């Protein structure tokens with residue numbers, strides 16, 4: 001039987017994402033760096049923190065009235081209205097935290113919010129059900145087990161993991177592997193490489209730490225084989241890939257999605273354009 005590997009838009013073999021939590025004022029400096037290197041971030045916000053920041057002189061968090069402008073060009077995702085331990089709440093309070101945050105962020109930005117990050121990384125089966133009921137499509141954990149340090153694309157999007165935290169001792173080893181290895185050489189891989197990094201910008205409290213993350217950005221950025229999506233853009237592309245229709249011997253592939261989808265067969269990339277059928 002044939003085996004196809006999922007590639008990213010335009011046949012790119014790798015992708016990098018950044019996911020940062022809590023809407024800290026220092027996100028503004030981080031976004032300047034992302035913009036300098038043409039990178040995209042997903043910013044996960046507990047909007048009640050931003051409401052509370054409104055009346056403060058030097059707030060720790062970005063004000064609700066600022067978020068639309070502050071995160072322009074990047075993704076805003078939900079992080080629970082008051083940053084609760086969701087797994088410790090009764091069902092109605094859990095559902096309120098998820099719904100109210102999404103509603104507040106959407107009203108403040110005029111954008112649709114579909115992503116989520118678990119506050120403290122905590123959740124249970126009810127939390128996942130509540131996310132589904134409220135229309136959230138992905139939810140990032142920060143537990144880091146068992147997939148930590150891998151370059152795999154998430155399969156279970158409501159319990160998705162990352163490659164590493166930015167303070168990880170192996171950050172530059174991982175970047176080195178990510179840049180120097182070619183996923184097309186390993187025909188058994190299911191997808192190209194995804195290097196996903198998470199953290200909080202308040203963790204960059206020394207100049208050396210800002211220099212360290214900028215060095216990482218300079219290494220992974222502006223590379224022709226790498227795609228730089230937000231997390232929701234990655235999710236949307238993977239859903240389109242998963243919606244491809246195959247003949248039973250996999251020699252005919254139809255793409256009913258709005259995206260051109262790239263695959264590789266025996267290490268060779270090819271495209272199934274939106275609305276088209278290919279015969280191999």
Ligand SMILES: [Zn+2]
Nearest residue numbers: 021022119120
């Ligand atoms: Zn948080």
